[in-house]
Amino acid sequence: xxxxxxxxxxxxxxxxxxxxxxxxxxxxxxxxxxxxxxxxxxxxxxxxxxxxxxxxxxxxxxxxxxxxxxxxxxxxxxxxxxxxxxxxxxxxxxxxxxxxxxxxxxxxxxxxxxxxxxxxxxxxxxxxxxxxxxxxxxxxxxxxxxxxxxxxxxxxxxxxxxxxxxxxxxxxxxxxxxxxxxxxxxxxxxxxxxxxxxxxxxxxxxxxxxxxxxxxxxxxxxxxxxxxxxxxxxxxxxxxxxxxxxxxxxxxxxxxxxxxxxxxxxxxxxxxxxxxxxxxxxxxxxxxxxxxxxxxxxxxxxxxxxxxxxxxxxxxxxxxxxxxxxxxxxxxxxxxxxxxxxxxxxxxxxxxxxxxxxxxxxxxxxxxxxxxxxxxxxxxxxxxxxxxxxxxxxxxxxxxxxxxxxxxxxxxxxxxxxxxxxxxxxxxxxxxxxxxxxxxxxx
Numbered sequence: 001x002x003x004x005x006x007x008x009x010x011x012x013x014x015x016x017x018x019x020x021x022x023x024x025x026x027x028x029x030x031x032x033x034x035x036x037x038x039x040x041x042x043x044x045x046x047x048x049x050x051x052x053x054x055x056x057x058x059x060x061x062x063x064x065x066x067x068x069x070x071x072x073x074x075x076x077x078x079x080x081x082x083x084x085x086x087x088x089x090x091x092x093x094x095x096x097x098x099x100x101x102x103x104x105x106x107x108x109x110x111x112x113x114x115x116x117x118x119x120x121x122x123x124x125x126x127x128x129x130x131x132x133x134x135x136x137x138x139x140x141x142x143x144x145x146x147x148x149x150x151x152x153x154x155x156x157x158x159x160x161x162x163x164x165x166x167x168x169x170x171x172x173x174x175x176x177x178x179x180x181x182x183x184x185x186x187x188x189x190x191x192x193x194x195x196x197x198x199x200x201x202x203x204x205x206x207x208x209x210x211x212x213x214x215x216x217x218x219x220x221x222x223x224x225x226x227x228x229x230x231x232x233x234x235x236x237x238x239x240x241x242x243x244x245x246x247x248x249x250x251x252x253x254x255x256x257x258x259x260x261x262x263x264x265x266x267x268x269x270x271x272x273x274x275x276x277x278x279x280x281x282x283x284x285x286x287x288x289x290x291x292x293x294x295x296x297x298x299x300x301x302x303x304x305x306x307x308x309x310x311x312x313x314x315x316x317x318x319x320x321x322x323x324x325x326x327x328x329x330x331x332x333x334x335x336x337x338x339x340x341x342x343x344x345x346x347x348x349x350x351x352x353x354x355x356x357x358x359x360x361x362x363x364x365x366x367x368x369x370x371x372x373x374x375x376x377x378x379x380x381x382x383x384x385x386x387x388x389x390x391x392x393x394x395x396x397x398x399x400x401x402x403x404x405x406x407x408x409x410x411x412x413x414x415x416x417x418x419x420x421x422x423x424x425x426x427x428x429x430x431x432x433x434x435x436x437x438x439x440x441x442x443x
Contacts, residue, residue: 007034008052009115012042012072014060018086018105022055025108031115039068043075050318051076052119052378055111058087059104069097079317080126082118084111089263100271102250103264109244110251114271117225121275123319123378124361128281130313134306140288145277152176152269153195157187157213158202158231163254167200167231170262176269184213191223197269201248203232211238211246218247225275227268231261279360292366295351303365307375307430310363311423314377321377321420322384325433326354326392328370329412342409344369346400350411353398357391373430381419388415414438 009031013019016035023033034049036042039061045051054072058065069083083097086104099118102110125145132142154176156168168178179196181187190196199217201210210230217223227249232238240251249268252261285291285298292299298306307323314321328343328350351366354374358364363375374391376384392413399408416436418429 007032007045007049009033010042010045010049010051010054011035011057012039012054012061013037013057018057018059022086022106022108022111026111026115029108029112031112039064039071042072046072046075046081050320051081053082053084053115053122055106056083056085056098057104058085058101065096067097069099073097076318079319080122082115082122084114084118088260089267099274101267103252103260107240107244109241110249113244113247113249117275118271119378120359120361121271121278124275124278124282126313126317126319127310127361127363127377128278130309131282131285131306133309134302135285135288135290137305138290138302140290142281142284142288145274145281148273148277152197152266152273154178154198154200154265154269155181155187155190155196156200156202157181157184158200158210159204161202161204163258164202164231166258167261170258171200171265174259174262174266176262176266184209184216187213188216191217191226196226197273198265199226199228200265201228201230203230203236203238207232207236207238211243211248214243214247225272227272229261229265229268282360292351294348295366296355297351297372298363298365300365300367303363303367303373303375306363307420308423308426310375310377311420311426314420315422319378320380321375322379322381323418323420323426323429323433324374324376324384324388325367325414325416325430325437326372326374326388327414327434327437329414342400342402342406343411346411349400350395353395354391357394358387362387373433381417384419385415385417388413388417 009026011019011023011033014037019035023035026033034045036045072083073081082099085098085101086106087101089101100114135142154171156178158164171178179190181190201213203210214228217226217228229250229252230243230248231252234253234255243251250264286296290302310321354364354372358374361377365373367373376387392415396410396412399410402409414437416433418432420426420429
């Protein structure tokens with residue numbers, strides 16, 4: 001790892017045969033790594049560094065895996081640590097405390113995509129713990145994420161080839177409910193009508209059609225995180241690397257034993273279902289009756305209380321925390337709509353858009369009629385600025401009504417960001433962000 005660069009991923013492996021290529025690939029993708037050769041070295045790294053996730057080589061720790069995930073997590077508690085493993089999936093991974101097991105060798109692009117999901121889920125779980133305290137103080141109890149024990153729902157898309165049918169049977173033997181769709185049109189009809197925990201794509205003679213379906217999943221905000229396994233021939237024109245870079249979660253071939261492939265699909269479904277349960281638990285805040293009635297965002301007082309707890313949580317968990325201020329800019333072309341009240345009428349829609357554009361683990365608030373704030377856990381300053389700019393850009397592309405006969409107007413934001421150094425620094429960080437937004441307004 002380059003000196004001065006903060007490692008994000010710990011790879012626990014005995015040698016470089018598998019860890020080396022994976023580390024190099026993840027480093028190139030922005031997931032800086034550090035490697036530990038033993039459990040003791042891994043625990044030391046977790047205690048000292050802001051590690052966001054761990055990847056364990058199961059083959060190197062054969063016979064020592066029992067309890068390993070729990071010991072790694074304890075080394076960096078109270079920070080939640082996702083533990084991913086590379087090796088052969090089996091039905092007992094959940095009992096071993098592993099968040100996800102992917103077949104070895106693990107492709108860096110595949111690992112990076114799964115890491116993003118697992119880390120976000122861990123941060124969302126931490127956010128839920130803090131949110132429980134904030135809402136309990138006001139007499140509202142949030143229910144813990146529910147563990148859905150129903151069979152995993154898998155959508156199998158593609159021609160009914162013998163190998164594909166054998167995989168469907170193997171999925172059913174492993175407790176999954178399989179729905180078959182022979183065309184992309186039928187598949188998306190099913191996806192819009194019913195929630196699935198995973199999708200299996202049969203590449204057949206036309207792998208690019210399967211990749212186009214995967215791309216369709218990634219373009220849909222509701223389906224974006226649904227994992228997809230591509231089932232393709234070893235001599236396919238599409239490489240595994242290309243598939244992973246196109247959003248495929250895992251790749252298998254007809255030469256892979258059907259039961260192994262089925263277990264890999266179930267592993268993806270298990271991780272996805274856990275992610276969904278955390279999201280649903282956090283969404284309870286919207287129906288608490290404590291939010292801003294017009295926008296559905298946190299009120300000023302609720303936000304102030306919550307961000308103080310977030311700052312303490314960030315310090316205890318050794319994670320960054322940033323805040324972002326978004327103020328509707330006082331542009332000359334908005335004076336007339338303001339005078340007529342049309343900006344005020346647009347604010348509820350603007351606030352609702354902000355609430356949908358932030359990540360589920362973020363906290364969005366309305367501080368004043370035209371001033372919004374974001375608290376972004378596990379987010380350094382540069383990433384917070386990018387998030388604020390993205391939200392401002394999306395809303396800036398929306399035209400709002402200005403009354404009959406008047407030209408619709410667009411909204412721009414004065415944007416300010418700051419990183420929270422400590423719980424005592426929260427007020428100062430918000431002032432910094434507000435001052436930055438005011439400076440941009442003046443310029």
